[in-house]
Amino acid sequence: MRELVKCAREYDLKIHVDGARIFNAAVACKVDVKELVQGVDSVQFCLTKGLGAPMGSLLVGSQEFISRAGKWRKMLGGGFRQIGIMTAAGIVALETMIDRLEEDHMRAKKLALGLNELPYLSVCVDEVETNIVIVEIIPELITMKEFLAKLAENGIKAKDIGPTKVRFVTHKEINEDDINFVIERLSPKNTALNSSYEI
Ligand SMILES: *Cc1c(COP(=O)(O)O)cnc(C)c1O
DSSP states (O other): OHHHHHHHHHTTOOOEEEOTTHHHHHHHHTSOHHHHTTTOSEEEEESSGGGOOSSOEEEEEOHHHHHHHHHHHHHTTOOOTTTHHHHHHHHHHHHHTSTTHHHHHHHHHHHHHHHHTSTTEEEOGGGOOSSEEEEEEOTTTOOHHHHHHHHHHTTOOOEEOSSSEEEEEOOTTOOHHHHHHHHHHTSGGGSOOOTTSOO
């Protein structure tokens, strides 16, 4: 970030940070979020996602910038007059959700390690730094359709993000037992695999 800021300044450019998950990034990097956005002009971040509020994103910047952004929001129909009830949830998110993100990261790591042990799945465990776990199925052993059906039948919500990839995300509502449940339910003793393929 320091290099980017320096480079942008040299060319007289502004920097906007698309920081939807910046608090997860800050916690994973063990730095204050202020340090991650030092010297930038504007930042967007989500109160939803890791911070768990029911809705809302914030745009942060200079007063002049925010006042212009407000006009654009109005032109695009994004105004919301009765937003107080949601900003209350946003304050709870900012005050109580940031320090616990580390838990989500630890659970994601545990999930990654557990799923990587299963013969029909593969996970780059080292790449799991925050609350997102990308799991690759081994299509010779299980098809995507079968895997997604297996997840659905156990009430496990995860999203296919490619022909062989499924994304799992941990958050405040996912506890230690849930992680154990997922690993247990997906173990080969509970999952029919293509038996014609030798492991
Ligand atoms: C989710 C996301 C957004 C959009 O955030 P909203 O809260 O839907 O406005 C933008 N950028 C990135 C990288 C995101 O993950």
